[in-house]
Amino acid sequence: MEYVLPASLNDAIGLLAGAKGNAFVLAGGSDLLVRMKGDFIEPDLIVDIKGIGELAQIVQTADGFTVGSAVPCAVMGENTALRKAWPGVVEAANLIGSKQVQGRCTIAGNLCNASPAADSVPALVAAGARAVIAGPSGKRTIAVEDVPTGPGKTSLAKGEIVEAIVLDKRPSNSGDAYLRFIPRTEMDIAVVSAGVNLTLGADGAVASARVALGAVAATVLLVSEAADAIVGTRLDDTAMEKLAQACSAAASPIDDKRGTVHFRKKVAGVLATRAARIAYERAGGK
Amino acid sequence: MSGIAVSTTINGDDVEFLCQAEETLLEVLRDRLGLTGAKEGCGTGDCGACSVLVDDRLVCSCLVLGAEAEGRNIETIEGMADGDKLHPLQRKFIEHAALQCGICTPGFLIAAKDLLAKNADPTEEEVRFGLAGNLCRCTGYDKIVRAVLDAASEMRGA
Ligand SMILES: Cc1cc2nc3c(=O)[nH]c(=O)nc-3n(C[C@H](O)[C@H](O)[C@H](O)COP(=O)(O)OP(=O)(O)OC[C@H]3O[C@@H](n4cnc5c(N)ncnc54)[C@H](O)[C@@H]3O)c2cc1C
Numbered sequence: 499m500e501y502v503l504p505a506s507l508n509d510a511i512g513l514l515a516g517a518k519g520n521a522f523v524l525a526g527g528s529d530l531l532v533r534m535k536g537d538f539i540e541p542d543l544i545v546d547i548k549g550i551g552e553l554a555q556i557v558q559t560a561d562g563f564t565v566g567s568a569v570p571c572a573v574m575g576e577n578t579a580l581r582k583a584w585p586g587v588v589e590a591a592n593l594i595g596s597k598q599v600q601g602r603c604t605i606a607g608n609l610c611n612a613s614p615a616a617d618s619v620p621a622l623v624a625a626g627a628r629a630v631i632a633g634p635s636g637k638r639t640i641a642v643e644d645v646p647t648g649p650g651k652t653s654l655a656k657g658e659i660v661e662a663i664v665l666d667k668r669p670s671n672s673g674d675a676y677l678r679f680i681p682r683t684e685m686d687i688a689v690v691s692a693g694v695n696l697t698l699g700a701d702g703a704v705a706s707a708r709v710a711l712g713a714v715a716a717t718v719l720l721v722s723e724a725a726d727a728i729v730g731t732r733l734d735d736t737a738m739e740k741l742a743q744a745c746s747a748a749a750s751p752i753d754d755k756r757g758t759v760h761f762r763k764k765v766a767g768v769l770a771t772r773a774a775r776i777a778y779e780r781a782g783g784k
Numbered sequence: 785m786s787g788i789a790v791s792t793t794i795n796g797d798d799v800e801f802l803c804q805a806e807e808t809l810l811e812v813l814r815d816r817l818g819l820t821g822a823k824e825g826c827g828t829g830d831c832g833a834c835s836v837l838v839d840d841r842l843v844c845s846c847l848v849l850g851a852e853a854e855g856r857n858i859e860t861i862e863g864m865a866d867g868d869k870l871h872p873l874q875r876k877f878i879e880h881a882a883l884q885c886g887i888c889t890p891g892f893l894i895a896a897k898d899l900l901a902k903n904a905d906p907t908e909e910e911v912r913f914g915l916a917g918n919l920c921r922c923t924g925y926d927k928i929v930r931a932v933l934d935a936a937s938e939m940r941g942a
C-alpha cells in the first residue's frame with residue numbers, strides 16, 4: 499500500500515484517476531481505517547486530503563457556508579457563525595462518535611461512506627445542502643442526497659473527490675434540528691433518525707419545510723409528504739399527526755437486532771414531530 | 785528497512801522514524817518508539833485506550849496512520865508528568881482509586897486533560913459525556929468521574 503499527502507486538489511485527483519488498484523480518499527479515517535484493519539478493504543493507494551489547504555477550512559460567503567471536506571466535525575462545532583445559522587446540521591455532525599472521533603471525522607466522509615444510518619446526512623438533506631465534486635473532467639455540484647446510492651455505494655466516478663459541502667444562507671426566521679434514537683446516550687449507531695429544516699412566513703406559519711429520515715431505507719429519505727403536512731401550519735396537533743403518519747408511511751426499514759420494522763416506522767414519526775418542534779422554536783415560532 | 789520517513793514532535797522532543805504506510809500511529813508509538821503508555825483495547829476507535837493529542841486535538845491513535853504524524857505535535861501519556869511530579873489528574877486518579885487493571889487509565893488521563901483544558905469547571909454530566917469515548921471494564925466509572933472533578937477543582941484553585 500502507498501500513502502500520499504498531495505498539496506493540491508489537482509494532484510489528488512490525478513493520483514486517484516491514475517491509480518491501478520484500489521484507491522481511497524482519506525479524510526478523518528474513522529470509517530476507512532476501521533474497514534482497512536478489519537480486512538474489509540485492501541487499499542493499494544491512500545490519498546490523504548488533509549494537506550490540501552482549501553479543503554481544510556470553513557468559509558462564510560455572501561451566499562452561505564462552504565465546509566471543506568477535510569474539516570473535522572469538532573471544528574464545525576467550534577464555528578459560532580455556522581452553529582447559529584445551521585444548528586441542526588452542526589448538532590448532527592457533533593453526534594458522530596466520541597470526542598476522539600470528533601477530532602477526525604468529517605461530514606463529507608460521513609456522506610461518502612454511504613451508511614444508511616449516517617448521522618449528518620439526514621440533517622444535510624433537510625438543509626438542502628449540496629456537494630461540490632471535483633474530478634478529472636472538472637467540477638459539478640449536486641444535492642447531497644444524490645451522492646449515496648445504496649449502502650456503501652456512491653455516485654462518485656473514479657478520480658472524483660467531494661471538495662466541499664455547501665450550505666445556503668437563509669432568512670433568520672428559519673430553523674433546523676436533528677434527532678436520532680439510540681439505546682444509549684452516546685456512541686451508538688442510529689436506529690432511526692430525523693432531520694427537519696423549516697422557514698416561517700410573515701404570519702408565523704411554516705412557509706417551507708424539508709423533512710429527511712435516516713436508517714429507515716437503503717439511503718436517507720427526503721419525505722415531501724411530511725413537509726407538505728406542516729407547510730401553512732403552526733404545528734398544531736392535526737399537522738403533527740399528519741407529519742408523523744407521512745414519515746411512518748415513507749419509512750421502509752429492515753428488521754434487525756437494533757429495532758423491528760414496526761418500531762422503526764413508529765419512531766420515525768415521533769422523532770420527526772419532535773425535530774419539527776425544535777426547528778420551529780429555533781425559527782422563532784410560538 | 786524501506787518505509788516512509790516521518791519527522792514529528794512527541795512530548796516536546798523532535799522524533800524521526802520510518803514506518804510502513806499501513807502502520808497506525810499507535811503501532812508506531814508502541815512498537816517502534818517504545819512509548820507503550822497508549823494501549824490497544826479495540827483497534828477500532830471504540831475504547832479510547834489509545835488516546836493521544838495531535839496538534840491539541842484528542843484522537844484515537846489506532847485510527848491515525850503513522851505517516852500522518854509528519855510535522856505534527858503529538859502528546860502522549862509519557863509527557864503528562866513533569867519528571868517525578870505527577871499531573872494533578874494522575875495524583876487524583878491514585879487518591880480516588882480510579883483504576884484497577886489500569887489498561888484504560890492512560891487514555892482516560894489524556895482525554896480528561898483535554899476536557900479540562902477546554903472546560904476548567906465541568907459538571908458531572910459534562911465529564912461523563914466528555915469521557916464517553918473511553919471505556920473501562922473495571923471501575924464502573926464513578927471513581928474516575930470523581931477523580932476528574934476533584935482534579936478540576938484543585939487545578940482551578942492553583
Ligand atoms: C468509534 C466510532 C464511532 C462512530 N460513531 C458514529 C456515529 O455516531 N454516527 C455516524 O454517522 N458515524 C459514526 N462513525 C462512523 C464515522 O466516524 C463517520 O461516518 C465519519 O463521518 C466518517 O468521516 P471520516 O472523515 O472519518 O471518513 P473516512 O474514514 O476518511 O472516509 C470514509 C469513506 O469516504 C471516502 N471519502 C472520505 N472523504 C471523501 C471525499 N472528500 N471525497 C470522496 N470520498 C471521500 C473514503 O474513501 C472512505 O471510503 C463512528 C466511527 C467510529 C470509529
Ligand code: FES
Binds near residue numbers: 824825831
Ligand atoms: S484501541 Fe483505539 S479506540 Fe480502542
Ligand code: FES
Binds near residue numbers: 922
Ligand atoms: S481499570 Fe481496568 S479497564 Fe479501566
